[in-house]
Amino acid sequence: MNEDDAGPRLGGLMQLGLLAGPLLTMVDSSIVNVAAPDIARELGAGLPTTQWVVSGYLLALAAGLTTTSYLARRFGTMRVYGAALAAFVLASALCSAAPGIGVLIAARALQGLAGAPLVPLAMSVLLGRQGAARRIPVTAGLLFFLAPAIGPSLGGLLIAAGGWRWIFLVNLPVGLLALLGVRRLPDGVAPHADGRARPDPLGLALLSAGLVAALYGASRATVDGWGQPVALVALCGGGALLVAYTGWALRTSQPALDLALLRHGRSALALGLSVAASVVAFAAVFLMPVFTQSVQHHTAFATGLALLPQGLITGVGTAAGQRLAERYGVRPLVFAGFALLAVAGAGLLLVGQDTPLWVTATILSGRAAAIGFGLTPLLSVMLAPLSDTQMADGSTLFNIAQRLGGSIGVGVLGSLLAARAAAVGPIAGFHEIGAILTGLALAAAALALLLPARVAPAPVAA
Template sequence: MSVTQEPTRTAASLGRVARYGLLIGPVLSMLDSSIVNVAVPDIAHELAAGLDTVQWVVSGYLLALAVGLALTAYASRRFGTMRVYTVSMILFVAVSAVCAIAPGIGLLIAARVVQGFVGAPLVPLALSVLLGKDGVGGGKVPMSAALVLFLAPALGPTLGGLLIGAGGWRWVFLVNVPVGVLGLLLLLRLPPVGAPARPGTRFDPAGFALLAGGLVSTLLGATRGTSQGWDHAAPYVLLLVGAVLLATYWRWAGRRAQPALRLDVVRGRPAVLVLVLQVLCSVITFGTVFLVPVFTQQVQGHTALATGVALLPQGVVMGLGTALGQRLSARIPLRTLVALGFAVLALSSTVLLLLTETTPLWVTALMLCGRAAAAGLVTTPLLVAFLAPLDEGELADGNTLYSITQRLGGSVGVSILGSVAASGATTGETLDAFHLVGAILVGLAVASAGLAWRLPRPVRVGRLSGSSPAA
């Protein structure tokens, strides 16, 4: 596929078919980050493996994803946005098929590691094209893109439960094949978009090693904290090593003309604040996406299928809320919109304090819908705000850094919350621990709403304009 630039094309001129073709890759990548969680018991039973071993099907994917993200910005600059995206998509589909037919746990874990690595570029590069000033979105998040893209993470547990109930755990991977092939075919409808290849780009091996090592060590520390608890030294050592490596990379990148990932895309303190707020939003929002299924199944005794059905509405509402946030961001100043989103998150999170063993699933689903709608008011405006001052050639670095920050902060935060929720030895203690998590989430949402008022005013972010760092 050619990577040379053409005159500006907007999302409207492309049509929805081509746009959805570009979105299929990131949707599959994000789904595979969470959809496998509900399949772990079934995989362990069929492949006769221990749960500690099977957990690497999940952890291996996430750790390899971190390594792939560390390489994404360089690959995009060197070979061109759409060329890297297309190759990643092809490999992701092929490896998904290997996961589906894996006869043993060893091959499944290895295939998942490869799947995470090759799938890493899909989200940041698709966003780079969608938000490109001269690309698909013409500097604006298309409503349909917002609906689909931010719907995927919330649908992971739901879709996983439905697929396992209908055909078994192998369908969790097998479904990627026809859907991925469809996405590749629809890519043929796209004109040449995205940043072109720059053959003179140099690889930064030392910077890549520091960045990848820091990301893997930090995520591994969060994973160990979740599985082993925070009363052991290993999680803290891994987090410390990760922090040291990332801090070293920060100093290294500032002295390199072509670092593995450019950090100068963070334009001023407002951009740093945007990243902090997005991390907090990720912890507050997706903490319950992972914890509520545990609560409904272990405390309330519901099946995985019933839990999946109850979680389905929040995925739809999150997509609609994201589209609404995009529309409102053109009319309401950023600080007002984000503060409002966090305030609604705080209000809806108070319902977590009222959940009991007998709370109906529909009440839980309603609470999650309120949280999902509020998250939509925060996520898209902050993303567009962060990318606003960047040129076309900087979007891959900007989106990659945004994805890394979101995943890193979110993973550590959710891991800590998960450990708190799992601290109860009896049903009553587990319920108390879950209520404590709810109180923490409410506190974080209130603090985030106050922090949002430190964003510059007045700023509206409906379209990337290359102006304010938080515009």
Template sequence: MEPATNTEAPDGRGLSFLAQIGLLAGPFLSMVDSSVVTVALPEIARGLSSTLAGAQWVVSGYLLALAAVLGFSAFLAKRYGTRRVYLASLLGFTAASAMCALAPDIGFLIAARALQGSLGAPLVPLAMSMLLGKGGAGREMPATSGLLLFLAPAVGPALGGVLVEAFGWPSIFLVNVPLGLLGGFAVLRAVRDPGGGDRNVRPDLVGVLLLAGGLALATYGASGGPDLGWFAADVWPFWAAGGCLLGLYALWALRREQPAVDLRLLRHPQSALAISLCVLVSVVLFFVVFLLPVFMQDVQGFSAFEAGVVLLPQGIVTGVGTILGDMLTRRYGVRRTVVPGMGILTAGTAALLMVGYGTPVWLTATVLSVRGLALGLTIQPLLAATIGDLDTREIADGNALFNVAERLGGSAGIALLATFFQVRERLHIEGALRGVGAAGTGGRRVGMGGLGALPAGVRGRLAEAATSGFHDTVWVLVAVCALGLCAATLLGGKARPAGD
């Protein structure tokens, strides 16, 4: 079978800059769309005469569809060819974006977002296969890849705020159309068609159903845990059923010759360790991206746009860090690059303890930029280590496994941390209320989002209490980073020659 990841340029060299941009357009748009809609939900609810709770499904439907279809990407790549499936997914995602912008009511928008998520699911693993596989970038993440992929989570909230304020909520979907079309044109022009996949690869329908159902149910259950309680009747059946389905999939996949996602790839110790560390680093990254804007708006009093802008330097510095990580990995090896990176990440995360009620935005942005540099030094070498022991035919499965693990581990880890934060925040605020002799909360939940409704005389005291809850959670993140630092010492230390 012709390897589906042989995407070299027609002259036999690695992927051109135009090809890299085309392959990054899909992942960038998919990752931005995971966060950009959040800031637009109030406007969407008003514009389509919906409740905010109903509009929330515009976000949830996208994420659940993305999780459900993610495990199917490896089969599609092996059966039909990576380039062909990537191009179809990118153009389908672009068309679904146009449908979202033209939605006449909330039901249509939710359905279009689910379609958008399902079509966007293969974009990240397939792009990684072509960028990191044979004939791509020599199994080294290109500098442009790091810059765009790590800028995406940071740019989403800020971009959403600007577009909604200037052009209305449909613009956050319409902007995908020209970018998606340009990305598709770049792939057609600059990425060679390797000749298709292998039609003898059979679909693992049982495995796909188990994996899709498990990922969707586990993700939905994890999303409701922090707000409703992990053992609430509306939550625990979902994460419990999702966990059972994922367990059944593991038993099924280990007995199949061609499973939907090959778990036997975890027999490579370095790949398994690298995937675990990537999940850990992703939790540390995305939880702060989720939590800090909330803290800045509800405690420090900044707008959503201002909070989003503070995240931008981190995304840019992280992209620059991937360039440095590439250089250091080639010269000194994975372990000697990742261990210092994890050390900087631990110290940079601990520096978040300096962020408080009156912290200026420049200091917050500086702390985040230090973490961004560390993330660039860790993620890029870990991605190389993930596929370093895999042969060409295993790369599609390896990338799918990496993305499934990151999606599942990230959702569960962030949800558990959010629960811990809310518990600690509530305890500190209730203690502060008793300390100032304030009246009870009337049965409503006390949290950062409710500080604005409290008497002005106690707001500062309660904001400091909320900050204490934030700092308690930072200490947990520091412990997680320290655990990753210890695990990173077990990585292989061999340097990889450039272009290998």
């Protein structure tokens, strides 16, 4: 790849403009979790109502994803990204000044809607032929994967220092500085507006309603159990709406989200494998803290320290994965990634009540390395057939699939762990989950052999 293909080089402030948006929206997905008791106490609300500060954000984020592709086509990628970042900063200010729980929930929903385009549009710029680079910068890999891990820890520090409102106020200086960087980005860094783009009201309604219903059903099922009528109705109804949207999108000329990627067999396979990788890798991240605190009786702080290296290792692995794929090819690298995930999953079978926390951290770090250098080549395979004008659709579809597949997969495994822990004990139940994750990784490794040896260059946008 020569420098012309890579696109213009970006200065530090311009890179911050592209990376701060995804960082803020991902941190805010988890940072509020630790603040729920303080918010409930200060605003005089019950915890079930306060939980909507978290759930409302995530559901609005999912709904906002469905409009991302059309807005990027119609108004231009960077114009939409800049407007979304400004709205996210404004919504953060509203959250920090909320006088009551109702205003806070509404402001969080606005924050989720505004934050939805930030990750897929930043990805489309970083990966597009016109964009900043075909290779994801090391800093991008670090921030993208470290952000979810540092959210709870950062939230705890900010609450201890100044109260829960600071978890929203901290977004303001970072967001304003990022907006300055966005204004300095060169004109050709992303595709411009297409005045011929037309909205797809029916497709947008099917996609947004289906995605929100499916995610809501998965979240309710994780908390209340998969036999609850509300969870099942929401999940099945959401699934039916998503299937209906797929049929509609493949027939209409300008769908809300272009599913042309799914017409390419290898791209569809890469998308499925990336979802499997997320479930295998991040199920342990969600389930391990429960095990370390409830069974091994470690503190939340110690558990957080054990989980923290994963973000750093995954970020470095993401950058290394691109270089290794260029040298050795996609197929062997993805196969090796899933094989390493399987070995790390087998390592969970050795974790017991007295296992030192550093051993657990080592196992999780191995999983982080595997997901780091295995996921990047999958992204390359998935997006290879797309032109720059289709990058926003491809990266949005990737984010939707990750969010939906991860929520359902982790929810199923979490519920299964709770049921098996009650039946055979927490340690044996955790080992059974480890065996399931190992089997899933081995199956994905076998499917990875169907991937192309190398990725052909993406087509130039017309």
